[in-house]
Amino acid sequence: MAELLLEVGIALTAVALAGALANRVGLSVIPAYIVVGILVGPNPPSSVLGVSLNLVSDSEFIQVLAELGIVFLLFFLGLEFSVDQLLRDRGRISAAGGVDFAVNFGLGVAIGLLFGWTLLETLFLAGVVYISSSAVITKSLIEEGWIANDESGPILGTLVFEDILIAVYLAILSAVAGGGDLESAAISVGTAFLFLGGLTAIAWYGSGWLDRFFRTSSDELFILRIVGVTTLVAGAALALGVSEAVAAFFLGTGISQTAHVERIEHIVAPARDIFAAVFFFSIGLTTDVTLIAGVAVLLAVAVVATTVGKFLSGTFSGRFYGLDRRRSLRVGLGLVPRGEFSLVIATLAAGIGTGRLASVLPAFTVGYVLVMSVLGSILIQQADTITDVLGPSSG
């Protein structure tokens, strides 16, 4: 017990230090958590100047915390998913989101096929390079003050579209990838839709009951109920072969219909932050940097192609929203960061797939997210310089 407690202590302290450092230099915390995980984890570099850096092993306890990180990231995504906003602005959001999907998912498919990956592997790769990082992007939007400008409209609209799409994508892909032949795949897709349909029905028609169930004056009892129910639903989903992440997303959207959203944001968000930080850290723990070196060519191609892809599709969305040239370019730059959801997809792939899905794709994704989260933040910070270089600003 002493050894495990010490390891977890080292892990959490390392994450805290990495977060503080990233915050100091004005970068996203996600790549910092991953890097520190690589440093103190069992994979190389395993020592520096003769001092062992093999401090934290990939223990089952850390894995469970990381799993809770995935569950709560998706739970909050569902909780904050604004159905009203999507319906109110559905025309523009589906146009911007549709172009975003066609260009960037399409690019991912093209890259996968170009490198000779199978269809399933290619679909996972496309998901990884398609989905932008809500966490990195909203943080940058606030820091740069863009949140108060018109460019926030298409950026947030595209993110909303990506949220719903990634839920459907994860549901289908995890079901398909789990089964071998067509029949078992059909059964697992059927199970997924039954489970998620049941969850949606409970959330939709039982929102009064849910509301009463979570009503308590004690913050302690409240967080216990939310964390308990969410983990139970996610666990039950996984036991049935349904994606736990998608189940958590649906549960989140269900609870977003109750009056408890504000309180969850206040009381449960800190728990989410701890679990999510451990999730990013554990990604680092399991990453072998030598594997990343092995996919350098693929990584370089993907970084260049998908940066340009997001930039162009985002700029188009900005134009579609009626923004001027400078703001449209900002939309393009603003959507470049990739992060937490790419890692969730890669973890899913590693969990259920074999061969390339279990080794190459996770390594690629870690390298890709490290580059794209940092590159994306820098592009946003330097947006004015970039738009000036691209030509004189006009109305």
Added chain:
Amino acid sequence: MTVYETDVPGVGKKFEVEIGSDERLVVLLHHDGKREVFHKPDPDADAERLVTLSGQLAREVGAILQGAYFQPVETDEVEVPLGEAVIEWLDVGQESDLAGQTLGEANLRQRTGVSVIAIQRGSDTVPNPGPGETITAGDILVTLGTREELAEFEALVESDDS
């Protein structure tokens, strides 16, 4: 004035307030209570961050803007212009035996030391009532006296013949 409200996932709510023909104030409400206020002089300009406030500070600034801000006063340091005396409002109930008596008959000042400085009767106020003024059930007596005197007075008003 038009206010546009948008959800910002993972952050909170954004309010855009039209404050001039083209001018807008943008308020970002974070889930953790933090508020950020931006100013946009015209639609083409970039928003400029004016201020970032904690929840508590934001509420106080809001109260000042609303004209509803009162500096809380230390009660120990308040100088009471009436000395020991306080002013109290007392209801005359249906059962009170004061009802029907004139102020002179009730002889309240002699018995308790309390002065009746006004009577509120429905929407009317009888200021500085004379000894001939009849107290009726439902009146509200505006009284002046020390706390002890008023306690005694209150007992008298509430008492009935039974």
